[in-house]
Structures are given as C-alpha cells and as structure tokens.
Amino acid sequence: MTETVEVVFLGTAASLPQKNRKQSCTTIKFKDYTLIIDMGESAQNLIREYQIKTSNKLFILLTHLHADHTIGLIGFLSSRNLLKINSKVTVIGPPGTRRFFYFMFLSFNFLPKFELEIIETEGEIILNNLDFSIKSFPVKHSSPFNLGYKITFYPSSIATFNPEKAEKKGIPKGVLWKKLQDGFPIEVDGKKILPSEILEPKISKEIQITFSGDTRPCETLVENAREVDLLVCDATYPEECEDRAKEFLHSTIEEAAIVAQKANCKQVVFTHFSEFYTDFESSLEKAKAIFENSSLAEEGKRIILDYTSNL
Ligand SMILES: [Zn+2]
Ligand SMILES: [Zn+2]
Structure with a gap:
C-alpha cells in the first residue's frame, strides 16, 4: 500500500489578513494523523471550509507565539468542546506555550473536555514514533523564541x-x-x-517536510532543509523590500529561493505574504531563476507527496 502525505495550505498571509489570504495555517494529513502548523485568526473557518479532518490523532505545532500564528487557537479548541470531539490534542511550541495556554484558558474561562498535552521545545527531536518524527530548530525572528520544524514521515514497507x-x-x-x-x-x-x-x-525513502516559521535566512534553516522533499519558507516581502525584511526579521522571496538553493531541497513553497507584493508572477519568476522548483502558497493549495514517487 502506498501511503501519502497531503499538505494543505490554509492561511498564507503575513500579519495583516487580505481579501484572499488569511493568517498562517497549514495542515498535513498522514495515515490517521493530522498536523496543523500555526493557527492564525481564520484557522477554524478554513479547516471547516477545506474539510480537514481533526477528529483523529491531532498535533498542533506552533512556530512562535505572535498573534498571527496563534489567535485562532481558542476558537478552534472551543468548537472542539462544543462538537464533543474527545480525542487527544498534542500542542508543540516554544518556551512560554504553557503559560500562553494558561492565561488564554483563564481569560476565556475555558476548560478543555479533551486530553490536552503541551510540549515546550527550544530545538531538538521532540517526538519519534513509528510513523513520523518531529524536530524543532531555532530560527531568527522577533519573538522571544522562534522555531522551524522538520517533520520526517516514515514509509510503510x-x-x-x-x-x-x-x-x-x-x-x-x-x-x-x-x-x-x-x-x-x-x-x-x-x-x-x-x-x-x-x-x-x-523500503522506500522517507518523506521530509521543513517549515521555516517566520525568519530571516539562517544557517539552521538551511541545515534542516537539506535535501528535504518540501520546504515551506517565509517569503514575507517581494525582492525589492530587503531592508524591510531585515528590519522585521523576515525573508524576501529571493532570499527564500537562495535558502532552497543552498539546502538543495526538492521543492520550495513560499508563504506568509505581506501586502507589499504588487506582482506575484514576476516575483515568482525571479525566484525561479534562482531555484527552479519554486511555487507560491495560496488558500486551498494541496501538495501530495508519496513514497513511490520517491524511489
Ligand atoms: Zn507571522
Ligand atoms: Zn512573527
């Protein structure tokens, strides 16, 4: 049997939501697992709209605690109570995540009716079961702790x-x-x-996906994206806004393409777009001149990776 890893991009905007782009959220479906990477403001609406199954083994990975990556959590978790979905939720995030949840639950007078596990990480292998492993690594951004994630899905024989x-x-x-x-x-x-x-x-090859989180280009990102099947990379600004990218600790699309080129990954998908883009197509063309297998994330974009295509 061929197992597939299905990535769905739900929210692809930077901090300010736009008409067709919402704040950060990406999901991965693999066997009976669903992984959600970041939950911006519209996360639960998008999860429902794109019919992402969340009643199975659920992992929520937070790259950092900025509002555009976390504000959708309370709505999503509250609905879980209302819908009486009892399966366990595992949240993985940077130091401060437990405190964040404590105050969030206290402020909303919310008590989860399902098992909730919170794991804080600064950069190491967090989980390694028979099906997949999750490794976090530090990146360069403006919140106290900023993480990227490398997820390795193991093949069935x-x-x-x-x-x-x-x-x-x-x-x-x-x-x-x-x-x-x-x-x-x-x-x-x-x-x-x-x-x-x-x-x-x-035995086929593993499938590896790396999420940069919000970040400047950095060595830990290149290392953790080396030869991965898919890199999902911060490209907050178009190529002409390098100064702004440096100031706010994000990447331009050209810088993200250089990360992909250095890491020699199989493909890169750019995301976390600001309103400074005036012409996505021409920005993508310039990025492709640096790294050919580049594409832009958009709401509802699906990428299916399967083991046999990797043999
Ligand atoms: Zn952000
Ligand atoms: Zn941020």
Whole structure:
C-alpha cells in the first residue's frame, strides 16, 4: 500500500489578513494523523471550509507565539468542546506555550473536555514514533523564541514481487503470480506457497517536510532543509523590500529561493505574504531563476507527496 502525505495550505498571509489570504495555517494529513502548523485568526473557518479532518490523532505545532500564528487557537479548541470531539490534542511550541495556554484558558474561562498535552521545545527531536518524527530548530525572528520544524514521515514497507523466486519454485506465470502479488496463498503440485515466500519488502525513502516559521535566512534553516522533499519558507516581502525584511526579521522571496538553493531541497513553497507584493508572477519568476522548483502558497493549495514517487 502506498501511503501519502497531503499538505494543505490554509492561511498564507503575513500579519495583516487580505481579501484572499488569511493568517498562517497549514495542515498535513498522514495515515490517521493530522498536523496543523500555526493557527492564525481564520484557522477554524478554513479547516471547516477545506474539510480537514481533526477528529483523529491531532498535533498542533506552533512556530512562535505572535498573534498571527496563534489567535485562532481558542476558537478552534472551543468548537472542539462544543462538537464533543474527545480525542487527544498534542500542542508543540516554544518556551512560554504553557503559560500562553494558561492565561488564554483563564481569560476565556475555558476548560478543555479533551486530553490536552503541551510540549515546550527550544530545538531538538521532540517526538519519534513509528510513523513520523518531529524536530524543532531555532530560527531568527522577533519573538522571544522562534522555531522551524522538520517533520520526517516514515514509509510503510511496500512488498514487491520477485519473479526469480517464483520461477525457482516452479510457479507457472499468469493467474498464480497475480494471486501471490495480491497477497493470497496458492497451491502448486499440492504444495502450499505463501506470498511471503515470493514477495520482498522494499523500503522506500522517507518523506521530509521543513517549515521555516517566520525568519530571516539562517544557517539552521538551511541545515534542516537539506535535501528535504518540501520546504515551506517565509517569503514575507517581494525582492525589492530587503531592508524591510531585515528590519522585521523576515525573508524576501529571493532570499527564500537562495535558502532552497543552498539546502538543495526538492521543492520550495513560499508563504506568509505581506501586502507589499504588487506582482506575484514576476516575483515568482525571479525566484525561479534562482531555484527552479519554486511555487507560491495560496488558500486551498494541496501538495501530495508519496513514497513511490520517491524511489
Ligand atoms: Zn507571522
Ligand atoms: Zn512573527
């Protein structure tokens, strides 16, 4: 079976929401997990609009605690109570996240009716189960702690048919081969042959996705985006606003393309766009001259990564 990792961009604006762009929020679906990276103001509306399933194993990853990445949390969690969704929620965020939740719950007089785990991290492997691992790393932005995340999804083993083994066992080509390929035992000359005797597990490559969070281009980002399948990168400003990017500790689209080029990742998607963009197409063209496999995030954009395309 081929497992896929599905990324959906929900909110792709910088701090100020725009007509067609809302504050930061991206989701990843993998097996029975949903990961949400940041929850800006419209997060729960977008989650409902794009029918993102959140009743399964849910992880919320916060890159930092600026309002445009967190203000949607309370609405989303309150609705969870109303909808009586009881499954556990794991929140991962920088130091200060527990305090943030404490005051948020206190101010809204809110008590979650579901299990809530909060993990604070400054930059290390936080979780590594059989299905995926999450690593946080520090980046350069203007809140006290700013993180990027590198998420590695582990493959299932994909069984492949070994024709040499089948011929050696004297299994005639055709229907019986097909049966084994489909996972059913067969009989040849009264002898039972199990699929496991002919099929071989073929382990495919992992899928890796890195989120830059809000940041200036920095070495830790390049390191953690090295050869990943997908880099989602801060490109708050168009190329001509480098001074502003330096002042507010964000990246221009050209700087983000240089990060992708240095990291030699497979593809980069730019996001967190400010209102300073006047012509997205020409900005993208300039970025593509630096790193070809570049694209712009937009609300509802889906990227599906699968293991077999990685072999
Ligand atoms: Zn932001
Ligand atoms: Zn920020």
